[in-house]
Amino acid sequence: MLTLIAPHADAYDAWKDCLHDFGDGPLDGSGFNQEAAAPNLSRDGFEQYLTQRLTEGDTSVEPAPGRVHCSYYWIVEDGQEEILGFLAIRHDLNDFLFNYGGHIGYSVRPSARRRGIATAALAESLRLAPALGIEDVLVTCVEDNKASRAVIEANEGRYEDSRDGFRRYWFPVG
Numbered sequence: 001m002l003t004l005i006a007p008h009a010d011a012y013d014a015w016k017d018c019l020h021d022f023g024d025g026p027l028d029g030s031g032f033n034q035e036a037a038a039p040n041l042s043r044d045g046f047e048q049y050l051t052q053r054l055t056e057g058d059t060s061v062e063p064a065p066g067r068v069h070c071s072y073y074w075i076v077e078d079g080q081e082e083i084l085g086f087l088a089i090r091h092d093l094n095d096f097l098f099n100y101g102g103h104i105g106y107s108v109r110p111s112a113r114r115r116g117i118a119t120a121a122l123a124e125s126l127r128l129a130p131a132l133g134i135e136d137v138l139v140t141c142v143e144d145n146k147a148s149r150a151v152i153e154a155n156e157g158r159y160e161d162s163r164d165g166f167r168r169y170w171f172p173v174g
Helices: 009-022 043-057 095-101 117-132 146-154
Strands: 002-005 070-077 085-090 104-108 136-142 158-163 166-172
Touching: 002 117, 009 043, 009 070, 043 070, 070 117, 085 117, 095 136, 095 166, 104 117, 117 136, 117 146, 136 146, 146 166
Parallel strands: none
Antiparallel strands: 002 070, 070 085, 085 104, 136 166, 158 166
C-alpha cells in the first residue's frame, strides 16, 4: 500500500537514488524547485535539505519572505525503503501559488511512473489537507502535461480555468 512519510535522516541512500533517477528532470514537490543550482547530493547536503524542509513545515517558525508553510512528504510503499517520489502540501497560497503552483505539488521518479502512484499519492494528500487547515485544495498542472491532468481528474478535481498555460483544479476537502 502506498503511503506518504515525512523526510527522515535514515533514508540518505534512498533519497540519493531517487534524485539520480530524476536526472535533470523536474522535482516538483521535493523542495528543490526554488534553488538555482542542482541538489547537493552529499550527506551534508542531505542534512541541510532535511533541516530546510522540516523547518518550512513548522508553523511556529515564520516562513521565509515570499514563502508559505509547506509540509513535505516522500512517496513510498509500506515497509519499503525506496522513495518513489516527492509531494508537498503548501498550507496557504500566495499570489504565485494561487495562479500557478497550487496547494499540492508532486512528482514520481521516472522508473516508477505509469503505475498509479501519483494518483494514489494525490488522493492521500487530499485526506491530509484538512488537518493542515486547508478547506479547499487547489492543484495545478501545466496545460500540456497530460499525465498530471489525468491524475488530477482521476481524483475528481473540479476544473476552474487556465492561466498562462496552467490548468487550475479545486477539491473541496474541509
